[in-house]
Amino acid sequence: MLNTLVAVCSLYVLFLFAIAFAAERAAMRGQARWLRSPLVYTLSLSIYCTAWTFYGAVGSAVRSGFEYLAIYLGPSLALMGWWWILRKLVRIGRTQRLTSVADLISARYGKSNLLAVGVTILAVVGTTPYIALQLQSVTVSFEVFGVGDLFSGQETGYTALWVAAGLALFTVIFGTRNLDANERHNGVVMAIAVEAVVKLCALLAVGIFVVWGLSGGISGTLARIDASPLGEWRIDGGRWTGMIVLSGAAFLCLPRIFQVLVVENDNETHLRTASWAFPLYLGLMSLFVVPIAVTGLELLPAGSNPDLFVLTVPMSQGRDGLAVLSFLGGFSSATSMVIVAAIALSTMVSNHVVMPLFLRYAQSGATVSGDVRHVVLLARRLSIIGVVMLGYLYYRLSGGGAALASIGEVSFAGVAQVLPAMLGGIFWRGGSRIGALTGLTLGFGCWGYTLFLPSFGAGVLLPEAWLLDGPFGIGWLRPQALFGIAGIDPLLHTVFWSLTLNTGGFVLASLASFPGPLERLQGAQFVNVFEHSTGPRRWSGKVAQAEDLMIMAQRIMGARDAQALFEREAQRQGLGGTLPAPTPDFLETLERELAGSVGAATAHAMVGQIVGGMSVSVEELMAVADETAQLMEYSARLEAQSQELARTAAQLREANAKLTRLSVQKDAFLSQISHELRTPMTSIRAFSEILRDTEGLEPEAQNKYASIIHDEAVRLTRLLDDLLDLSVLENGQVNLNLRKGILADVLDRAVAAAAADEHGARVKIWCDPVAGEVWLDTDLDRLSQVFINLVANTRKYCDAAQPQLQIRVRPGARVVIDFIDNGSGLSPEAQDVIFEKFSRVSDQKAGGAGLGLAICRQIMTRLGGEISYLPGQGGAAFRVILPATYAAAAP
């Protein structure tokens, strides 16, 4: 039996891996619309139902009647009331690109990292025991099958260890595929959805078996229930209400629920479907709990563990298949919870704890050398492993005993402490950072003191005497009877006092404090999310260097995404090239993009490091703060216009400077070209005169003089050829010789040709192997001319001790080829004019007449592509873009 079980379990795990892989692949090909269906979204919400609810609901029904239902009713109400809270949360999550609950709280209260760290700690403390509970449930359910078999005594610990290791592996593989936490983890979501179906089917199957197989249909079952110890409605009214409220609150605040509900959401309308489908799911999950409990009490010997009735009832009837299905249901509940909780917690830990520390201790912060992306991903992976292993450790240390049984409620009460700051944050503009900090500290402290520490048992973490008489004999501080009010259920006692102190502290401190400008603007943004969708805060971009921003963005988002973003923004601003002007709008967009990867507070700090200062413009304060003094708004608008004018003037000045530089260069070239023409002419004239006038010249000397004349004539011809080539290209009279070929061949030919010229240093060239797969249909000779020029330029101008040239290729309909060397690159002034005729980087290194790149640009335009300088790559870098197939549209 046990072996079969292990086999089934392994097969099931393999199946999950396969599903996740398939979903990731389908998503990568962009052909999986069903992955983004409301149904999958609803099913993924089912991670609310953990092993605690799968197994524990029946146990709870046996122990305290219908109270278990309250745990499902709260979330059902929260979803039915989606129009109030969830809709707003999801919208805020999408506009602010939130990555976790901690990020929500931190972003709302002025991007405070302190708050984020606080919420992260709260989440880790609240979730670790919960993970331990899942591991315990899997271990215990294994034991049910393996009593007296392979696993005995201490060996059971290994089951939990294996499960924990497997879960960590799965989560690392599928949970950290992309850095941007806002991108969907398609594999994980799909696996969770499948597990949701499995656990629902398992519970329904056991339920149907019990009702129709053992109890004789619905009426029989109801009669049996009435005749059983559960026959009379007996609930504690306080706990009933308290659990409905607590479970609803926890549903909004649990990190794992926030992860699937808000972070993984990619369509707000899915919430509409979930508003009825998820309550339906919960209803079905809880429908058969009481019948199973009653049947278990009847059939099984007294004293058997009611938490395992879902397994033991089918087993006692010899239905091993059903028992295995039920086991898989419990296994699914446990694993899906751990996976999503680990992802959610690791995002928080890496974004709010590791990254800020890294930024502080790496010398120059965001611009430090090295790839920040890898640091973030590594931090996230290690956090996942850390979180899961912390759960395992907790399980081992707590002995896996009864101490864990009530941990679900304890955990709920802990994470619910986020609720006042969350609701206050999205509905009340007056909520402030100080208020949130006060409320959370009070609530967290109260919860820890009155429920969490005592939950380990008297005398373990809290001395027994404290529980009985209060700390140091102060009676009114007794953990379970604060202020001398005794006789309350411990859970309700904590929920009441912690939420009261929390909310009270939050409100009072908010009323008494004065929030900073960023806090007030973020507050307005969150509360009025349906009215404002533009960002409220403004970077003053005057000191920002677009190139520094580019370097930083590339390290976090990856070179390709960052370049695409910058190019898009540059186009939106109407500028050519790849660097947008650092306008406030652009900085805001950039910050928000970065926030998707590293969280709001970190992104804010990183942009702040480079840009220096942040200003809140009067205009926005007015618009967002909704103060309607029109005169001030008018003056604000004037100010904005004058800023606009200043920007335009700056651009004009720049254009003017460029023209002046060009004109100077043209003058310089004219004298240069006369000089270039004159020097060969002079020697030709001189030597031809010698040949003509000198009698009796040696044949050797004659030969020598003639070849000098020949060489100089060749040089002249080459110069004139270049000029002619350029003018032909510019006038569009060129005939293209279209052929098909492989890019790698063209590159090889260009490299060989450039190497044949003995001037210049030896360059180590690395060429992207992708080039071997790219077919081109264009004028290969002209293209090769461009490449030769670029390679030759590196040989001439690269000033590194060991010059290297990297040729990177990105295939597609428009092939992108980057030539990047390791020299010192070009100054911004040189970048502006490098493609102009007659332009040369420096006078000393003169190798040609400065026509090469101008010709290249003309050729690329003819071929329907473009060539541009690519800043921010470390050295000089040129980007060539051309259509893989030449389209004859260009005149």
Added chain:
Amino acid sequence: MAQEAEPPRGKPLVFLERQSYRRRRVIDAARVLPFVGLLLWLVPLLWRDEGTAAVRSSSAIIFLFGTWFVLVLAAAVLSWKLAAQAREPGGAGPGGLGD
């Protein structure tokens, strides 16, 4: 809390055309639904639990799950109506200003 369904500040609209009026009432219904649910699910607090007058568990199950599935049905109908409105040309959809 309810500003998002109000007309833009400055020029309050007093009367709406029929279509917009209906849309707002559907939204109102969606807002009321959780309170109806809470009210129904707090009814058990009123039940006596001693002696012969105690409510039988079978009735409790029928009541709780009956209300549950009725509420789900109501939520589904509202969700369908909201979706239909969001698809209408010119419909502001959920979250729109609805003027």
